[in-house]
Structure formats: structure tokens, C-alpha cells
Amino acid sequence: MTKKLLKSASRCIAALALTGAAGPTWAVESVKIAGFTWPGYGFWHIAAEKGLAPDLDIQYQTIEDPYESFNLVAAGQLDVVSSTAEFTPVGVERGLPVKLVAFGNLSYGTDKIVAGPGIETAADLAGKEVAVLEGGLAQIYVAMWLEQNGAAYDSVTYRNIIADDAFAAMIGGGVAASEFWEPYGTNTLKALEGASVLAQSKDPYWLQSGVIADGHYMSDALINDRRDVALLTMKAMYDAIAWWKQNPDEGNRIIAGGMSMSLADVELVIGKNGTGLDGGLYVYDFMEAAQFCGSAPGNPPFDQKNGQINDHWNLVSGWWVKFNLIEAAAPPETGIDCSLHKELYDSGYRG
Incomplete structure (x- = not known):
């Protein structure tokens, strides 16, 4: 055992010598x-x-x-x-x-479906345009909310607009509603008079489902x-x-x-x-x-x-x-x- 330890120590000393004064290095x-x-x-x-x-x-x-x-x-x-x-x-x-x-x-309120003035129900959105990230969670969120509230998921036209562009589209009236994450949802509610929240992810259903x-x-x-x-x-x-x-x-x-x-x-x-x-x-x-x-x-x-x-x-x-x-x-x-x-x-x- 003593011989093995001495051999091991000599190898370590040799390795340290090769690394120079900076000491040992490890692969990262x-x-x-x-x-x-x-x-x-x-x-x-x-x-x-x-x-x-x-x-x-x-x-x-x-x-x-x-x-x-x-x-x-x-x-x-x-x-x-x-x-x-x-x-x-x-x-x-x-x-x-x-x-x-x-x-x-998990979204705990940061995601909201925000509607422009005059939109209060899912039925009010029928035939109108809603801004979402197509192929993303925002589209599923809006579709599920529509069905839960008695409207077909395809009763609206989904427009692939997100973030700043969706904020501008809401303010300019280009879309009737949008799915927002923060800070865009809060900013829209502040900037657009009559805007309201149709759904938000802190509701128990969305938390439990983990969608x-x-x-x-x-x-x-x-x-x-x-x-x-x-x-x-x-x-x-x-x-x-x-x-x-x-x-x-x-x-x-x-x-x-x-x-x-x-x-x-x-x-x-x-x-x-x-x-x-x-x-x-x-x-x-x-x-x-x-x-x-x-x-x-x-x-x-x-x-x-x-x-x-x-x-x-x-x-x-x-x-x-x-x-x-x-x-x-x-x-x-x-x-x-x-x-x-x-x-x-x-x-x-x-x-």
C-alpha cells in the first residue's frame, strides 16, 4: 500500500510540474x-x-x-x-x-387575453381578428378560452402578431383582442381606454391544467x-x-x-x-x-x-x-x- 501511495504521489507531482506555476487545471x-x-x-x-x-x-x-x-x-x-x-x-x-x-x-397571471373597447364576451369576438403567436401557447390559450365560453375555436381569425407589434395593433384598432404576456398586457390596459381582461392565467383552471x-x-x-x-x-x-x-x-x-x-x-x-x-x-x-x-x-x-x-x-x-x-x-x-x-x-x- 505504501509503495502504491508513493507512486500515486509522484504522478501527481509530475502532473503539477507540467501545469506550471499556476497549479492544476480541469477540463471545463x-x-x-x-x-x-x-x-x-x-x-x-x-x-x-x-x-x-x-x-x-x-x-x-x-x-x-x-x-x-x-x-x-x-x-x-x-x-x-x-x-x-x-x-x-x-x-x-x-x-x-x-x-x-x-x-x-407556470404562468401565474403574466398571460392575459386583452380585448379592445366593446368586446366583453367570446361571442363578441366572432368574425374578428385576434393577435397570437401562431403555433405557440398563445393560440391554444385563446382557442381553449373561446370553447369554454361557448364559441368555436375557429370563430375568429388568428393573426401572427406578438409583443410590441400586437400592442401597436391593439392601440391602432387593427385587432379586436390579443394574448399578451407582461409587460405588454399591463401596458395595453394603461394605453387603450376601454380595454379589458377577458381571461388571465392565474385563474385556477389554467393553473391546475398547467397549459x-x-x-x-x-x-x-x-x-x-x-x-x-x-x-x-x-x-x-x-x-x-x-x-x-x-x-x-x-x-x-x-x-x-x-x-x-x-x-x-x-x-x-x-x-x-x-x-x-x-x-x-x-x-x-x-x-x-x-x-x-x-x-x-x-x-x-x-x-x-x-x-x-x-x-x-x-x-x-x-x-x-x-x-x-x-x-x-x-x-x-x-x-x-x-x-x-x-x-x-x-x-x-x-x-
């Missing part, structure tokens, strides 16, 4: 992540700035078009995409090598070929969320800087106290996301059920068939991979 794995400008994805900036993943070089880039991000995954130029959670059935039908690995956060949410996607190559890196990446995100919950003031400033947003807009979306209940977006911690994925015991919040991610898949798939975005619904396992959550949970990690 690069992880390329993209998402659009949204505070709910800002935890990647916290993970990088606070050094929560020393074995990773987290490179976050802002790409406003999620379809561009997913195409870059297919081209091998991105590893992770943070985006809304409805894309996976479309990606599966198009053969993209990507999986939804986690629910990230309006963000997710995190990983490439098949990251999950399968660099699994240790995939696990470290997921852990870094949840460590950043846990850090933010304890340090919301500093965390919000980091997110505002990383996203080039005002601190006020960040606080409007994710709140000021780290609970996720004082803003417009509820952030899932590790255990809640693992429960939603069915990879840990217990139920997620808002009367959701264990493993509800599969129900979410089936719900959005059905709507994409209605909107002719996909031909048929595929099984959830073709686009969802909860094994990373399970592996972290089984290792003892709890976020």
Missing part, C-alpha cells in the same frame, strides 16, 4: 443554451455569474425566435433551449433530435452522449433557482442585466420575494418539476398531479392536430425525457 465542458428575452430563463445567468457550476462553461445567447433555436439544435450548434412547453409534438413530427426534459415555470408554461429542452446528443454534462446542466439550473429564492434582490438584478431588461419588468414577471407567488410567473423548483415529470413522489402545486407532463403533451398535441400543425398525436415518450430528473432524485439530490 461548454454548454450552449438559448432562449428568448424572458425573466423565467434568467436563472442560467445566475448559474454562470455566481459560479454554481464550476465544471461548466454556460454560454447563454438570446434568440427571439424559438424555431431558430430548435433548428440550431438540429444542426449541432446548441445543446439546450428554454422556451414555451408546447413545441415538442411539432418537433417530434419534424424529426428534430430534441426532448423536453423539464417544466420550467401555459415554459419548458427546458435538451438535444439528444447532450442527453445520450454527454450525460454527465446534461446532469450537471440540469443541476446548475435548479441550484440557481434555489439561490434566487434565498437572494431575490441580487438574483433579479443579475437576470435584468443578463436579459437586458429593466429591473421593474423582471420583478413584474417573477416577483420580488423569491416565492413565485408575488409576480406573474411561478418557478418550479427541482422537486416540483420532478413530480410534474413523474420522477419523484408527491404532487406538484396548484392541484396538479404526479406525472402530469404526459397529460400536457396529449392536450397540446390534440390542439396542434386541430390547427393542422401536425398530422397525428405521437406517444409522450417520443418527445419527453424525464430520466435526468429521476437520476438526480435517485442520487439524493433535492435541489
